[in-house]
Amino acid sequence: xxxxxxxxxxxxxxxxxxxxxxxxxxxxxxxxxxxxxxxxxxxxxxxxxxxxxxxxxxxxxxxxxxxxxxxxxxxxxxxxxxxxxxxxxxxxxxxxxxxxxxxxxxxxxxxxxxxxxxxxxxxxxxxxxxxxxxxxxxxxxxxxxxxxxxxxxxxxxxxxxxxxxxxxxxxxxxxxxxxxxxxxxxxxxxxxx
Ligand SMILES: [Fe+2]
Numbered sequence: 001x002x003x004x005x006x007x008x009x010x011x012x013x014x015x016x017x018x019x020x021x022x023x024x025x026x027x028x029x030x031x032x033x034x035x036x037x038x039x040x041x042x043x044x045x046x047x048x049x050x051x052x053x054x055x056x057x058x059x060x061x062x063x064x065x066x067x068x069x070x071x072x073x074x075x076x077x078x079x080x081x082x083x084x085x086x087x088x089x090x091x092x093x094x095x096x097x098x099x100x101x102x103x104x105x106x107x108x109x110x111x112x113x114x115x116x117x118x119x120x121x122x123x124x125x126x127x128x129x130x131x132x133x134x135x136x137x138x139x140x141x142x143x144x145x146x147x148x149x150x151x152x153x154x155x156x157x158x159x160x161x162x163x164x165x166x167x168x169x170x171x172x173x174x175x176x177x178x179x180x181x182x183x184x185x186x187x188x189x190x191x192x193x
Contacts, residue, residue, distance in 0.1 A: 002037035008054045008061060011139055015058055021080040021117055024139050028084035029115050031137065038086035038137070045087055045135035048171040048178070050164075052145075053137075060144035065135050066090060066128035067174035068181070074102060074125040075151040075162055079142035081118040085110050088134025092116065095123040101157035110136075125154065133178075 007027070014023035032038060039045075048067035054060065066072075066088065074095050083090070090110045095102040102123065110116055118124065128134045149162045 002031055002034065002041050004041050004053060007031055007137075011054075011061060012059060015141075021082060021141060025082045025084075025115055025117050028082050028137055028139060032084040032086045032113050032115070035086040035112050039135070042086075042135070045133035048133070048174045050168065050171065055143065055145065057143050057146075058141070060140040060142065062138040062140075062144065063135065064138050065133055066126070067133060067171070067178045068131045069128060069177075070170070070174035071127040071154075072125060072167065072170055073151055073154040074123055074157070075167075076121070076123045076149050077118065077140060077142075077144070078120060078147050078149045079140050079144075080120055081122070081141070082115060082139045083110065083118070083136055084115040085112050085134065085136045087112055088128060088132060088136075089130050090134050090136060091127045091129055093125045093127070095125070095152070097123070100159070102152055123150075123152070 010027045011024050014020050014027060017023040042063050045065045048065050048070060051063040051065070052060070053063055074093075089112070092108045092110065094105040094107060096105045105123075108116060145164060150159050151162045151166075152159050
């Protein structure tokens, strides 16, 4: 059974390993191998958001929910990251620095029960291609909210300081869009009756 407290304790203990990110990937893999247990503990994904489950200087654990169709612009973390999906899908688009901007560096689509390990230098943008919500456990080897890092304008690829409030607005707007679409859909179906 997935227990949040136990999961956090296991991740904290793994920080003592020589390669904590590899140990934590294993812990996340085990947790999401039974996605329904994670849903039972954290709730069915139904509202986009960046939800902190644990925060310290060495470790941040987030439950990130992506709304249907939403995209987050390119950003880095400046620390390793392990992502594991317990529901839905998350398409990752990678970039590398190029001149004053970015160039494309491949992609990786994650489905439920998939994990991804990102290195310190990784730059990615994320899209949920589904018409349903996506839920994932995101574990970072540092203080996700406290370390200065970068984001890039999705149109111009201009680098700017990462702004957590701007990121949260993207999630809020995605929620509003999803609610409107759900309301429009239910309006359509009642109109057909
Ligand atoms: Fe990220």
